[in-house]
Amino acid sequence: MPRAEREQQMLDAAVQTFGQRGYRAASMDEIAELAGVSKPLVYLYLNSKEDLFTACIRREAAALVAAVRGAVEPEGAAGPGMPADRQLWAGLTAFFAHTAEHPDGWAVLHQQARTHGEPFAAEVAEMRAELAAFVTGLIGEAARAAHQDPAFGDRDVSGLAQALVGAAESLAQWANETPGVSAHEAAATLMNFAWTGLAGLMDGHRWSPTR
Known part of the structure; x- marks a missing residue:
């Protein structure tokens, strides 16, 4: 899957998780699971939970x-x-x-x-x-x-x-x-x-x- 498409998939999962669970309660494990990728891949693409949330915003x-x-x-x-x-x-x-x-x-x-x-x-x-x-x-x-x-x-x-x-x-x-x-x-x-x-x-x- 192209990087840009994979990243949007991660952002889709993150927006759903942050929107429904809240920023504090949401975990990178949940987001990775929902996106169907490994947690290290989420960190590789989007660096940190803070950077991921900023990208979602x-x-x-x-x-x-x-x-x-x-x-x-x-x-x-x-x-x-x-x-x-x-x-x-x-x-x-x-x-x-x-x-x-x-x-x-x-x-x-x-x-x-x-x-x-x-x-x-x-x-x-x-x-x-x-x-x-x-x-x-x-x-x-x-x-x-x-x-x-x-x-x-x-x-x-x-x-x-x-x-x-x-x-x-x-x-x-x-x-x-x-x-x-x-x-x-x-x-x-x-x-x-x-x-x-x-x-x-x-x-x-x-x-x-x-x-």
């Missing part, structure tokens, strides 16, 4: 970002020239579909990597920053198209993107733990919660505690 993060980008960018489902809300809808649907189809990978990213300190948390933070930057572009595009509220600036756009990504992460966890919730339903929930309010904000309707 990077692979799963790249796959998630690629799924979202692929749905939104011209060659994806949204298509060229689509309004920002349709692009966001396509991206969110892809996000929730990917996390539902790869629950072990999502557990690695959302639960395991974040709870075991550096450098694992930094790897996930990098993925989150990329997603937030992507969403910032979509919201910024919508804001420029609306241009109803002159007070609506770059800081508003950046903050809203961070809030939206955080909400998507929490909602994905809930959707994966709640039987029967589809990617379409999860995306619609977040669009109703976030985009409807965002549309009013761009029209100049701002909530104030003094009102």
Whole structure:
């Protein structure tokens, strides 16, 4: 078997083991057995448990970002020239579909990597920053198209993107733990919660505690 294919086989086994057992409880023996290889071969290819876990994080993060980008960018489902809300809808649907189809990978990213300190948390933070930057572009595009509220600036756009990504992460966890919730339903929930309010904000309707 080619090295690259064998390595992916090991990563598949590692993601499943880390996602279901947790980083601390997972053993290299379990991973090697699930992959159908010897433990020395896992060490030969991926050096250590820490390096193996890092490789899992990077692979799963790249796959998630690629799924979202692929749905939104011209060659994806949204298509060229689509309004920002349709692009966001396509991206969110892809996000929730990917996390539902790869629950072990999502557990690695959302639960395991974040709870075991550096450098694992930094790897996930990098993925989150990329997603937030992507969403910032979509919201910024919508804001420029609306241009109803002159007070609506770059800081508003950046903050809203961070809030939206955080909400998507929490909602994905809930959707994966709640039987029967589809990617379409999860995306619609977040669009109703976030985009409807965002549309009013761009029209100049701002909530104030003094009102």
